Amino acid sequence: xxxxxxxxxxxxxxxxxxxxxxxxxxxxxxxxxxxxxxxxxxxxxxxxxxxxxxxxxxxxxxxxxxxxxxxxxxxxxxxxxxxxxxxxxxxxxxxxxxxxxxxxxxxxxxxxxxxxxxxxxxxxxxxxxxxxxxxxxxxxxxxxxxxxxxxxxxxxxxxxxxxxxxxxxxxxxxxxxxxxxxxxxxxxxxxxxxxxxxxxxxxxxxxxxxxxxxxxxxxxxxxxxxxxxxxxxxxxxxxxxxxxxxxxxxxxxxxxxxxxxxxxxxxxxxxxxxxxxxxxxxxxxxxxxxxxxxxxxxxxxxxxxxxxxxxxxxxxxxxxxxxxxxxxxxxxxxxxxxxxxxxxxxxxxxxxxxxxxxxxxxxxxxxxxxxxxxxxxxxxxxxxxxxxxxxxxxxxxxxxxxxxxxxxxxxxxxxxxxxxxxxxxxxxxxxxxxxxxxxxxxxxxxxxxxxxxxxxxxxxxxxxxxxxxxxxxxxxxxxxxxxxxxxxxxxxxxxx
Amino acid sequence: xxxxxxxxxxxxxxxxxxxxxxxxxxxxxxxxxxxxxxxxxxxxxxxxxxxxxxxxxxxxxxxxxxxxxxxxxxxxxxxxxxxxxxxxxxxxxxxxxxxxxxxxxxxxxxxxxxxxxxxxxxxxxxxxxxxxxxxxxxxxxxxxxxxxxxxxxxxxxxxxxxxxxxxxxxxxxxxxxxxxxxxxxxxxxxxxxxxxxxxxxxxxxxxxxxxxxxxxxxxxxxxxxxxxxxxxxxxxxxxxxxxxxxxxxxxxxxxxxxxxxxxxxxxxxxxxxxxxxxxxxxxxxxxxxxxxxxxxxxxxxxxxxxxxxxxxxxxxxxxxxxxxxxxxxxxxxxxxxxxxxxxxxxxxxxxxxxxxxxxxxxxxxxxxxxxxxxxxxxxxxxxxxxxxxxxxxxxxxxxxxxxxxxxxxxxxxxxxxxxxxxxxxxxxxxxxxxxxxxxxxxxxxxxxxxxxxxxxxxxxxxxxxxxxxxxxxxxxxxxxxxxxxxxxxxxxxxxx
Numbered sequence: 001x002x003x004x005x006x007x008x009x010x011x012x013x014x015x016x017x018x019x020x021x022x023x024x025x026x027x028x029x030x031x032x033x034x035x036x037x038x039x040x041x042x043x044x045x046x047x048x049x050x051x052x053x054x055x056x057x058x059x060x061x062x063x064x065x066x067x068x069x070x071x072x073x074x075x076x077x078x079x080x081x082x083x084x085x086x087x088x089x090x091x092x093x094x095x096x097x098x099x100x101x102x103x104x105x106x107x108x109x110x111x112x113x114x115x116x117x118x119x120x121x122x123x124x125x126x127x128x129x130x131x132x133x134x135x136x137x138x139x140x141x142x143x144x145x146x147x148x149x150x151x152x153x154x155x156x157x158x159x160x161x162x163x164x165x166x167x168x169x170x171x172x173x174x175x176x177x178x179x180x181x182x183x184x185x186x187x188x189x190x191x192x193x194x195x196x197x198x199x200x201x202x203x204x205x206x207x208x209x210x211x212x213x214x215x216x217x218x219x220x221x222x223x224x225x226x227x228x229x230x231x232x233x234x235x236x237x238x239x240x241x242x243x244x245x246x247x248x249x250x251x252x253x254x255x256x257x258x259x260x261x262x263x264x265x266x267x268x269x270x271x272x273x274x275x276x277x278x279x280x281x282x283x284x285x286x287x288x289x290x291x292x293x294x295x296x297x298x299x300x301x302x303x304x305x306x307x308x309x310x311x312x313x314x315x316x317x318x319x320x321x322x323x324x325x326x327x328x329x330x331x332x333x334x335x336x337x338x339x340x341x342x343x344x345x346x347x348x349x350x351x352x353x354x355x356x357x358x359x360x361x362x363x364x365x366x367x368x369x370x371x372x373x374x375x376x377x378x379x380x381x382x383x384x385x386x387x388x389x390x391x392x393x394x395x396x397x398x399x400x401x402x403x404x405x406x407x408x409x410x411x412x413x414x415x416x417x418x419x420x421x422x423x424x425x426x427x428x429x430x431x432x433x434x435x436x437x438x439x440x441x442x443x444x445x446x447x448x449x450x451x452x453x454x455x456x457x458x459x460x461x462x463x464x465x466x467x468x469x470x471x472x473x474x475x476x477x478x479x480x481x482x483x484x485x486x487x488x489x490x491x492x493x494x495x496x
Numbered sequence: 497x498x499x500x501x502x503x504x505x506x507x508x509x510x511x512x513x514x515x516x517x518x519x520x521x522x523x524x525x526x527x528x529x530x531x532x533x534x535x536x537x538x539x540x541x542x543x544x545x546x547x548x549x550x551x552x553x554x555x556x557x558x559x560x561x562x563x564x565x566x567x568x569x570x571x572x573x574x575x576x577x578x579x580x581x582x583x584x585x586x587x588x589x590x591x592x593x594x595x596x597x598x599x600x601x602x603x604x605x606x607x608x609x610x611x612x613x614x615x616x617x618x619x620x621x622x623x624x625x626x627x628x629x630x631x632x633x634x635x636x637x638x639x640x641x642x643x644x645x646x647x648x649x650x651x652x653x654x655x656x657x658x659x660x661x662x663x664x665x666x667x668x669x670x671x672x673x674x675x676x677x678x679x680x681x682x683x684x685x686x687x688x689x690x691x692x693x694x695x696x697x698x699x700x701x702x703x704x705x706x707x708x709x710x711x712x713x714x715x716x717x718x719x720x721x722x723x724x725x726x727x728x729x730x731x732x733x734x735x736x737x738x739x740x741x742x743x744x745x746x747x748x749x750x751x752x753x754x755x756x757x758x759x760x761x762x763x764x765x766x767x768x769x770x771x772x773x774x775x776x777x778x779x780x781x782x783x784x785x786x787x788x789x790x791x792x793x794x795x796x797x798x799x800x801x802x803x804x805x806x807x808x809x810x811x812x813x814x815x816x817x818x819x820x821x822x823x824x825x826x827x828x829x830x831x832x833x834x835x836x837x838x839x840x841x842x843x844x845x846x847x848x849x850x851x852x853x854x855x856x857x858x859x860x861x862x863x864x865x866x867x868x869x870x871x872x873x874x875x876x877x878x879x880x881x882x883x884x885x886x887x888x889x890x891x892x893x894x895x896x897x898x899x900x901x902x903x904x905x906x907x908x909x910x911x912x913x914x915x916x917x918x919x920x921x922x923x924x925x926x927x928x929x930x931x932x933x934x935x936x937x938x939x940x941x942x943x944x945x946x947x948x949x950x951x952x953x954x955x956x957x958x959x960x961x962x963x964x965x966x967x968x969x970x971x972x973x974x975x976x977x978x979x980x981x982x983x984x985x986x987x988x989x990x991x992x
Contacts, residue, residue, distance in 0.1 A: 059846035130848055136744070192847055221750075234749060238847050247811025249631070249965035253730060253935020254717070256862050257774055257832030258823050259812050264770055264835060271767035274760055276887050278753055315743025315853075316755050318890035327754050336753030338851050339760060343844065346837030346858060350555030351688055351734050351898060352626055353860055353935075354964055355834050357811075362842060364849055366752050391772050394814035403847060439749020439849075468747035468850055 049144035052153040058127035067104045067188040070126040081171040083111040090196030103196045104188030112181040121183035121212040124163035125190035128155040136470040150473040157474040158467035159219045169486030179494045193403035194442045214416045215447045220459030223435045224304040227424045230457030231412040232436035234366040237376045238403035241361040244396040250355040274337045282383045288370045300325040313464045332436035339363045373404035405442030415496040416454045423488035545640035547656045548649040554623035563600045563684040566622040577667040579607040586692030600684030608677040617679035617708040620659035621686035624651040625964045632966040646969040653970040654963030655715045665982030675990045689899035690938045710912045711943045716955030719931045720800040723920045726953030727908040728932035730862040733872045734899035737857040740892040746851040770833045778879045784866045796821040809960045828932035835859045869900035901938030911992040912950045919985035
């Protein structure tokens, strides 16, 4: 008895791949590619470990070098799998008044350039959210740790793991002949609002992006253990609310009772934003929310989602709403407001008897179609300025919206979505959940608007990956089977 | 012409001090001691620099070793100037449930033991408030920096500089013969509530403290550039208010609008504590405040205090009250409530889209005679529990009072105060301001209660030293002239 069929195929295809141009086979055997992917698992995990180790936190200006280093490493890997790469400069960031930092370059890459094949452009990002062991991580956040089938570490799910799965898929399919041209847009500022990216897409509309047929964003989780395809995302209006009372911190013994305390004003203002049930109290905020139709309501019926799992995963005692549909609607199609924290006040453990001089609260509104960030900015600013003026405090107050990312929604019945659904069926033997993201993929809407091409979010994150929290992870299953999903999708695209 | 008189005196007295027992001269020439002090200035500053360099932050358990190291260095210096020292063990601190840390030992020291002389016991502390350059310090907080006649660094004023001035004064007067017995109680936990000290004083009441006639606390600032003597201090009830919503931090995209956010509950509760004018909203809190008498009102008329200077020093746009008397009454004789900050929320710069899982607010009430910490604890806890229960949030809420230090007030006409006033007049050629501390000297009231002896606060801090804020300093003038004040006071005590 000879070797099994797939090994034989792999051998033949490997030989073919040694030719200078990859041989184009239609349709490629998913099986052969999948076996190749299985064989590379350990290497894939090791590469993810190396990439997680780089603290590419884009919110912290002192880590900007590591974001840049991350972009270089990504470039090197793309070159290594046969891509062409341009490191596009996108200017500077005004981090605080007068303080400018160069923005990390954006990777524009291309693998394959055959006019007879469709061109799919994938988007991902290499920056991560802040993470410190002290925040409550069980492991060092920048040291990938494999435990019980999960790979823990900052960026494993959002978004290094997802981008790597895609790159590994491209490399795997390429071994047997890529049936599509692949383009890549990989940035380093997603977690802080993708500054500079929009302008780059506009500038390159008629050059790099001119032949792009489809855009796929690889930065999103599934809703459950069932694979999900995402056709919408909420936006994000991120605010800084600053109150300044004194020029230096004061001792509460010596000054308590004699000065207007900045913290007291700030707490008052924050208390006006949202009620206990999460209802936003700012007038006009709900005016432009798209009304719910009966047709849309239907969509929520077949989704696989467990409120019990959500409670177990988060540890919350009670959810804000009591049905699956209501919870998902409030995650996807209604706005929310969260207060993230306060900069400048005492935040350590222990006791400190300080009256903080200047405090800056951070809060954000996740907005939905058809809410407009500029209008939200005006509504929030007017509201807080009125409240503060009514309060009659002599302290200085300032509101600013530092991120204004738009919400996005796509036509879920276009060919791009059909290809992805077919790929899901082939890899997982099930229908895909058609879902939305509660979080923000700022570039999704802008890609659609600027390039006029269909956009889809095809991610491989798990529903419990905790992408912005402590103990972020991706399961080994999602990481490896997700690689196969991308590999299968690359083969489905020419067929639709 | 021979050398000036004071140099001759100094020479003669220095020779006399070489005899095995110091020669007892009554009254000692202030002048000779003062000149000796002037000659030692650089050494005094260098020693303060060395002591400031030790990060003896008692609120941070990871720095406990440095608090202990500070106590050892203080012991060594007291031994060096001829004192006897006992390092009194005071047990353990339960830092958090189940986590115990040994408390730093308390120094009990004695210099001189002559039954015919009065015995003055001085109290000070070697621990400091937290400090990081990032908090907004212009210099490294633990590196003493001399600029324009000021000595900047954490602990320069509160309280290392004041204790060192006293020790230098003792050493200087001792050179010429100490007319009193000096006892010293120096602890390392003042900034977090002097845990263990009260019990030690009780335990040693009939031994170490049995012959003490007077107690002087060296941990207080003046009201202006004029020297002040302090006869009262506010207390401190320090609260931790914790709200827990989830078992891990959540992403505001994925969870905003679907969970009861802990921050939202906490902000609501904090908003119920105090109004814009600093009025505490907790029912019953003002019930036990001693009513203001006409006689007490008179005291406020002659104090040197400038509202303009206070505004310039703090940079506040407007003070809470419009007269000197009202401001000082609200600093000294009325309670106040300050919100210090929140632990567990996002406190960095930049943007983070997190829903914090568990947040702990820190606030404190500076209470005055005759408010009782146990009653305050009950009033605050009942009030917040009611407010939280009305709110109907499923999250977990917990209030705890972690410091409950009593207020204190003394008879300002006793002999201890007369001696101090005479010393002020001799060193500074002016009457002393008779003042109170807005802050807390927890041990003052307990010394008085346990030992039944008069207590006085004779400090040398400047009114603008920022003892718990950024850029803490002591002026070189206060440090050196303050050393002379203690030296003079040591000579005045036997005369009253």
